[in-house]
Amino acid sequence: MKRKIHLLLALVFPILMCAQGVLLNPFANGFTRPVDIKHANDSRLFIVEQDGIIKILNPDGTTNATPFLDIDARVRSTGNEQGLLGLAFDPNYTINNRFYVNYINNSGDTVIARFTTSANPNIADDTSEEILLTISQPYINHNGGCMAFGNDGFLYIAIGDGGSAGDPQNFAQNLQSLLGKILRIDVSGATGYTIPPSNPFVGSNAGLDEIWSYGLRNPWKMSFDSDNGELWIGDVGQSNREEINNVPIVNAGYNFGWKCYEGNAIFDTSGCPPIATIAFPVSEYNYGGTPFRCAITGGYVYRGSMYPNIQGWYIFADYCSNEVGTLEPSIMGNGWNMNMNHIGFNANLSTFGEDMNKEMYAAGLSDGVIYQVYDPTLSIAENSLETNYQLYPNPVSDYFQIRNQNAASQIKEVMIFSLDGSFISTTTILTENQKITTNQLAKGMYVVQLISNNDAVSYHKFVKN
Structure with a gap:
């Protein structure tokens, strides 16, 4: 599972590194x-x-x-x-x-x-x-x-x-x-x-x-x-x-x-x-x-x-x-x-x-x-295969939550990675307004993989203050 995710991130990052502005x-x-x-x-x-x-x-x-x-x-x-x-x-x-x-x-x-x-x-x-x-x-x-x-x-x-x-x-x-x-x-x-x-x-x-x-x-x-x-x-x-x-x-x-x-x-x-x-x-x-x-x-x-x-x-x-x-x-x-x-x-x-x-x-x-x-060049574009989720607040301090969920696209798992694609943590989501803890993270930018109940996957970024 982790090897597959690392490969996906490795394919995505070089494309985004070419972005400007x-x-x-x-x-x-x-x-x-x-x-x-x-x-x-x-x-x-x-x-x-x-x-x-x-x-x-x-x-x-x-x-x-x-x-x-x-x-x-x-x-x-x-x-x-x-x-x-x-x-x-x-x-x-x-x-x-x-x-x-x-x-x-x-x-x-x-x-x-x-x-x-x-x-x-x-x-x-x-x-x-x-x-x-x-x-x-x-x-x-x-x-x-x-x-x-x-x-x-x-x-x-x-x-x-x-x-x-x-x-x-x-x-x-x-x-x-x-x-x-x-x-x-x-x-x-x-x-x-x-x-x-x-x-x-x-x-x-x-x-x-x-x-x-x-x-x-x-x-x-x-x-x-x-x-x-x-x-x-x-x-x-x-x-x-x-x-x-x-x-x-x-x-x-x-x-x-x-x-x-x-x-x-x-x-x-x-x-x-x-x-x-x-x-x-x-x-x-x-x-x-x-x-x-x-x-x-x-x-x-x-x-x-x-x-x-x-x-x-x-x-x-x-x-x-x-x-x-x-x-x-x-x-x-x-x-x-x-x-x-x-x-x-x-x-x-x-x-x-x-x-x-x-x-x-x-x-x-x-x-x-x-x-x-x-700077968006080291981040994952916030788009989804099925719906546009949002992480809030962003930048984060101690936690973030996920906006724009519904019954059909309830998030079931949240995975956090460093910018080099290294796996950091995974959280199983049990309630719609569940908080994902980030107080253990150092300051910087991170990548989040969201997986919904119908197995749709989207990638997002957040900044830890």
Whole structure:
């Protein structure tokens, strides 16, 4: 019996190993226009809703009834790109309870503010707000909004070019404006902020002190690679190219090219600096097409441990096409290979995030669902000879159950295997809602063989947290 199963698995796995891309599993729902996902170096996920609310999502998929922060009354979210847009926890959050938000206020301007958590670690003190920076916004779109701490301890802030179309006032190339920039500030002091002395225009009249890099149109999500500290930026294009930028933060003063260039394509080079001074994207894709692609959602380089096959891949999405994209390091070591994979449902992916273990999540703006990112290439496709069963919860902790059984297709036996096809355990199923224990398993991915009363066989995968 075991020899036959091992042979079947051996035949299935090589086919699946050839699959490309990553997929998403629904993890939690019930959110309203989620636009950011962050953690505070513990098991909680903090889900930022565009209207001005931050909620806590627990590792079991439940959401706290009381929001972590509610500043809805201070936030203008009437424009499609306005609202509470970004969250960053201080590197010393466990000591100082400080975190930072980026939102559009009731005057339509960008606000960078600091808050502290109350005595209850699940509720912030909404009266503790200290406004650090206010940036005038001439239009309602292209606000950027993402914030993150680099491994240098400084706070990086992504600001769009001010909006409209084509950057009509050339803000992104104007070093006397904070629009179209990545800002870098030092927030380690008791109040306010200071300027890192390594910022490129410190002590010079050439540009504003807060500017770290410039030439961005609408940087919709940036992140730091937790392995090497490099910055990744997804910059939304005009009507031609969507671009991905990747730079080390040991340097500063990068000019990413907008509006001189849209991706690698010329947009308007009148009055622009020499092409040799432009930091062009590491990858790009075309606007439009079928499926229709319209706006990149920047992501993260995967550095988790559950899916070793995708280690080092940059994972992102397109908001309109409902595709998850990957940049995979070329086997020749001289670039990246892009793949786009439709996720199979309409979500309008607005953001990615990591948990404390560096496993990745994504959020659907239109469906309010938080998804887990997973690698399907080392798993058995969830299909059956007779019916589609589902394992839940998945990922699992101490047990899983089997959904979609009925009298005709009641499961009678469950067999668990490692990814190399080694047999681990078998369980005889006596009741429809019986729990299959997994607390004896190490973290990782496993394969399950289900055998029904009429001897139909199906294969499934689950992840053990």
